[in-house]
Amino acid sequence: MTDNRTGARPDGALLADLIALRHDLHRHPGVGFDVAWAASRVKAELEQDRLSVTDGIGRSGVVGSLTMGKGTRSIALRADLDALPITEAGNPEYRSQVPSAFHGCGHDGHTAMLVGAARLLSRRGSFDGTVHFVFQPAEEHGEGALAMIEDGLFDRFATDAVFGLHNLPGLPVGTFAFQPGPMAAFEETFEIVLTGKGGHASMPELTADPMVAGAEVVTALQTIVSRAVPPSEHAVVSITEFITDGARNIIPSVVTISGDVRGFTEAVSSTVRQRMGRIVAGIAQSYGVEATVRYQRAFEPVVNDPYETSRAADVAATIDGATVHRKWGRVGFSEDFGQMLDRRPGTMVLMGNGEGDIHAAQLHNPNYDFNDEALPYGVEYWVRLVENQLKPGGRP
Secondary structure: OOOOOOOOOOOHHHHHHHHHHHHHHHHOOOEOOOOHHHHHHHHHHHHHOOOEEEEEEOOOEEEEEEEEOOOOOEEEEEEEOOEEOOOOOOOOOOOOOOOOOEOOOOHHHHHHHHHHHHHHHHHHOOOOEEEEEEEEOOOOOOOHHHHHHHOOHHHHOOOOEEEEEEEEOOOOOOEEEOOOEEEEOEEEEEEEEEEOEOEEOOOHHHOEOHHHHHHHHHHHHOHHHHHHOOOOOOEEEEEEEEEEOOEOOEEOOEEEEEEEEEEOOHHHHHHHHHHHHHHHHHHHHHHOOEEEEEEEEEEOOEEEOHHHHHHHHHHHOOOOOOEEEOOOOOEOOOOOHHHHHHHOOEEEEEEEOOOOOOOOOOOOOOOOOOOHHHHHHHHHHHHHHHHHHOOOOOOO
């Protein structure tokens, strides 16, 4: 239903344009920083609405800036441009035209909604200050936000607060889920290399077998969460690869074990890292093999500012037909918007992508597709958020 009183929701003509834009973005996905097609299309859309546009930030990011009135306060709204390196299983008429790449996380929808908000706000002139519309590459790699920041995002575009949005399959359209404080997990990755002395499978007594050591490492790592992390804390340690240089009748010389760690606090991160190092070193010594552990942070946790989260939830509650959850709870996936929230206060909201076979397909599933019925809700949320944050005479 269109809110005729304020016009904050896109009318039929604008909605049709945004659906067409979303479908066009879906046809032309780019992975990582390779989002030239989407960046060029977004730049053209923003320039059409007379925004000041800067591209090439963080290699391939785009920022469109819109100033109204004389207010000195400024905020940033962020969407992501990149797709996933997987093949689309569905067959919509706007199916991906790029082999082994498709928008399986809904970034095409995020981008279309933010373009729509820029268009509506440029027409309405209903705020006092500056809005920066940030379109980021390489979110899925966990590298794009930091690349834009290191390229001077917040220095070149003064920002008092920053806001993000991500769709969530299975949540009904029109639903907004907020969570003050930690919301999305950090991601850390590890690679354990065990080096022994390989040999013939018939003479294991002449080898220093890293395979058996590796098997014990995999089992022992499961004790980190169950025996070293308090039950009140969230932690996940997952082994995702076990690679050897052996063969059917060859005991390997090298075993490589890789995996993924999730949590919300630095205390959990420190516990997992230290415990993993001790476990690997002890097992390697007992089996007479050498061990190295490479451990690194891939995504920062998303930690929402409680004040900005409460204020944004109040905004969502004004949307006709919306359902608002103010304390949805934490989610285990990661989002590199956390890099931006490390530098500026703000919040990320989860928005319903719908229910049913298609729209409840999980993020990163080859059958996923963004729900066009969610577009009006996302646009209206952005418009109302800007008008609340930058209302004349508002918070300095």
